[in-house]
Structures are given as structure tokens and as C-alpha cells.
Amino acid sequence: MNLAIKQESLFLPYRQGQLHLRHIAPKLATHNHPPILMLHGAMSNGKVFYSDKGKGLACFLAKAGFDVYVLDSAGRGLSEPPISRDFNLGQSDVIKEQLPLAQAFILKRHPLEQKVHWCAHSWGGVLMASCIVRFEHIQQSVLSLLTFGTKRTIKVQNWRKWLMVDLVWNRLAPAYAKKTGFLNAQKLKMGMDNETRASLSNTIDWVRGDWIDTDDGFDYRQAAVDVNWPKTWFIAAKKDRVLGNPSDVQDMLAECGLNEAKYTLLAKRNGYLDDYDHASMLTAPHAIDDHFVQIRQWYLAHDLG
DSSP states (O other): OOOOEEEEEEEEEETTEEEEEEEEEESSOOSOOOOEEEEOOTTOOGGGTOOTTSOSHHHHHHHTTOOEEEEEOTTSTTOBSOOOTTOOOOHHHIIIIIHHHHHHHHHHHOTTOSOEEEEEETHHHHHHHHHHHHOHHHHHHEEEEEEESOOSOOOOOSHHHIIIIIIIIIIIHHHHHHHHSEEOTTTTTSSSSOEEHHHHHHHHHHHHSOSBOTTTOOBHHHHHTTOOOOEEEEEEETTOOSTTOHHHHHHHHHHTTOTTOEEEEEOGGGTOSSOOOTTHHHHOGGGGGTHHHHHHHHHHHTTTO
């Protein structure tokens, strides 16, 4: 199935601005599938999942008949206002406010559906998992959780990790952000989008410390033990050496108590077309003929919960 799709930008009032949700859907609905909500990672935005020309996982799944909503967290992508010196929302705001707001909006638009598939890249998966852990009503309304290169801690040790995480992210980036008021990752060509000082500090704390909310002390790790998790699939890539190293992805599965979750390593030795990396698992042109096909089938198989 390869349906024609339509794209529209929706805006949700949020604080003193608005959150951007990209809605990508087939022009002619042929089936009533549960909708899908997607969230990007750090220094990124929703464009990691779609393009205006119809490329990306979100567009691929829309062509298969799904309504897909891609969230730009506050200040990123087309959400307003953009991150600046005076804009300092952190990751707790995504977990406690922005994801629940997007979830409620989608459910209201799809009154016949009681649940939404959740899908995330990189740090977005940590935020989605945290939201699921924290709120019982979210647990009850999330049908599945699919993540790409998602890890909470980075324990792998290699020269890339020392350079990218220990030196640049943990030391140089905070010093730069303290001087300028935010991390201008676009200007520095470090990523697709910028980061606030709060979100930068929050991720540093979580990557090298405990899974505890930096605002109110909520212990996500302790709470995760009692969570009724939805169907879950964690995908890692062989050449993702630092930001979603397969060993760190598996550590997060263990920390969440996801012993029954599906885990896939995208590697040639496992029958895939490429040894993917952190970005290419979503952006490689040949992904649509590779694991994207498996993802489509997984969603179709779990439509009924």
C-alpha cells in the first residue's frame, strides 16, 4: 500500500507561545488505525521523521494508512517562541506538560480511538518513557512505545565518547551556553536545533547520574518497576558508537524492567541492508525497503492492542 499523503501544521497553545504538531496522513482514509505520536531527541526537531517532499518514517507510515503526528518540543522546529537567551524550559516540561498536552489533543481529534502509538528518536525516547512512568493515565492511553537509539546513560568507553560527551557536551557546551544564554547548536553545526541551558543541564545530570526529576525529585527508576508497560520495541544500530550505543540501549531496557520488550540491532550480520548509525537508521534512503517495512508490519499487528 502506498497512499498519497497530506501534511498540515497544527499549533497547540502552550504557556506564552505554541507547540507545533505536524500532522501527516493519507489523503483517503482506508482503515481506522490508532494514530502515532513521534518525538525527536536532543539538538533536534520533528524533521528527523519527515520532509516536505514526503520522505522519512512518518511519511512512510502515512502512506501505509496511519495518521502520524510529529511534535516539535517547545522552542524547537516550528514551535514558538524559538529558543533564545530568555527561553529556559527544561526536559521536565516536556515530560509533565508537553507530551500529555499533545496526547490529549490527538485523542480528542480521534474520538473513536482510545490509545496512541508513541515513537521516538534518541533522547526523545527517554522523555516518552519518563512520561509513561510518571502518569497512570498516559500508561492507559499509550498503545506501544517504539524507540530508535534511545539510552538514558552512556557507559560505553571510547575516544568518540570522550570527545562528544565528556569534553563537548559536559564541559564546553555548558560553558558556551552560560555565556550566550542557550546552546546555539545550529550555529555551531552540532545538531538540527538548539537547546536551552535547563535542558542541557538536565540531560547531563541524567546521562551520568540517577533517573530522578531535577525539578521535584520524582524517582523514575523506582516507579518504573511497577509500570504496566505497553508493547515496546527498542531499535539500536551497529555503528551508533556513542549516542545510542547498543550496550547502552540494552541497559535502558534493563533499567525499565522491560524484560519482554522486543530488541533489534540494525546490522548486516542480522540481515539488514546496512550497518546503520544514530541518524541513518531514520534518514537512509534504503531504510524504506529495510526495517521500515518491519515497523509498518509491527504497527499493523498491534492495531488491536
